[in-house]
Amino acid sequence: MITRRSLLGGLAVGTAASGFGLAGHALGAPAPASAARSGRAADGMPLHLVNHSGAYANSSVWIYIVGNDGTQQVHVTPDGALRPVALADNGPDGYTDYAIPLAASGTTTLRLPRMSGRIYTALGGRLKFKAVEDGNGKAALAYPAGWVPSDPNYDVLHDCAEFTYNSGGMYCNTTMVDMFSVPLAITLTGAAEQTTGTLKDGARATVFSDVKAAEGFDRLVIGDKRVIAPGHGLDTGLFDKDYFAPAIDEAWSAYAGKDLTVTTDAGTFTGRVSGGTLSFTGPRGAVGRAAAPAGPVSFDKPSTRDVLFCDGTLAAPNDGARGPVAAVLGAALNRSTLTSQARQPATDPAAFYRQRLTNHYAKAMHAATRDGRAYGFAFDDVAGFASYIEDGAPREITLTLTPF
Missing domain, CATH: 3.30.920.50 (Beta-1,3-glucanase, C-terminal domain)
Structure with a gap:
């Protein structure tokens, strides 16, 4: 099985202001880069985006598909084209505009090219991805860091799913390794139909209350916006560095x-x-x-x-x-x-x-999901408890914002 850990690859670089970098956090093993260099739509499969949040209309939801193609940082346009990140993409406000809006109503469908990366969802406001120069002089992205109060995306409700889509198939997960905010579910259709990440009814609120009630974890709950993972809480002074x-x-x-x-x-x-x-x-x-x-x-x-x-x-x-x-x-x-x-x-x-003395954050996440699987920490795939699915012959994938 190809897992989140075995496909680690550097997705992005962080800025000094946010202290954030994605190296070692996202799926790798991406597809060749020719499509991104040409800017044309790569061979891909349908990606269906469904808003069942019940809290935000389609007009208040934006999608960002960002990652790498093996040689460079890339993003996906609304028409399914794979384009390289460029410093010139930063607008007058200093940030890129890679947002993909949802259709006015119903399901939004676009082509997902072969690549490796993340599908971000932003609700009620747009995310600010900044194109920066990495250590090798290449254009890269500074990604959102919802656990850092100084991050420009801190006040935006957002979350993401991770994936690698290559010649071997589709490998994807819902991740809570960094934080939990927006309930997301993935359905992958191919040789079989698989779904993971779906929360039980009302479970978002339960996650917030359970983590809040756990001794030493209460400061990880950031209002009604998100719960940050204890590792990031440790780095920002919200969690005991000697807890374990x-x-x-x-x-x-x-x-x-x-x-x-x-x-x-x-x-x-x-x-x-x-x-x-x-x-x-x-x-x-x-x-x-x-x-x-x-x-x-x-x-x-x-x-x-x-x-x-x-x-x-x-x-x-x-x-x-x-x-x-x-x-x-x-x-x-x-x-x-x-x-x-x-x-x-x-x-x-x-x-x-x-x-x-246990990881009460991961405990709450597993208790919240219908299949008992979650990515509450990076080794949650040990013994098969991660919210991860794969298919060697994928035909389509659906990302659903499930009810709050």
Whole structure:
């Protein structure tokens, strides 16, 4: 399965003002760039946009499709053309106008070219994407950062879905990794019909109230506009930078005296803590393919930030060994199962988020969705709990703004 993490790619750069960048946040493996260079519509498939929000009329909703084509930053025009981002696209106000309006009523349909990126929805106001020069001198976009009060899009109600559409098929997800604001659902039709991201009736309000009520998470709720993920809350002083420290200490202490086994597609790794480092031997018993080359796989004790961003000590390279083990450890710490279950990954959702020190933001998101799947943190795809779907023979895709 191609996942959000295995397709990481640099989508955009951030400005110093917002402190925001998308490297490592969006799907990659995009299509060739010839269509974007020519400005013509690329081969694509129908993208249906449906406004069932019940809170905003079509005339108050704008769509932005932005991303990359493998060589450059691109955006999609209302007629389905794939065009490169250019510094000259910034208007008199200093920002681009890449908005795609919805039809006056009913469903809006356009062609989605082969590319990798995000579909942003903005309600009640337009988003401000600024074309900037990246470190290599190429034009790129500074994306919205809804968790940064100084960001020009902070007061705009917005959210996004992520996708990669290439010769292999369509890979897409609804994401709450950065924040949650607008309820979105994706339906992908191809070899099968799949839907993910749909919230239960009234669940948007429940997410806000549940996160508000969770000890230490209350300041992540920004009025009725959005709930920001605890990692971003940590970076802006709204969340305790040592929140997970007692749980991490407990796990490292537990596995100083017993084995921790982690099973991945590469096989089973066996770990113990010694000198503050969790070191694994293995793999053995590879699943479905030859075992990865044996080598040291070890982890220093992670910080709360490492757990929330699935980064730092828990960064997951696409190496078949350290990466998959890091993902399992990160998921277990977010779901508060690492100490209680010595065989990972844990796969019973009834056992997730049961400890006081847990990712209550992710817990609320999973409780809100009809299929129990959400992307509450970057390793939420471990054991298949992410709001992610794919199809090797896609025919059409629908993004629905579901009821508030």
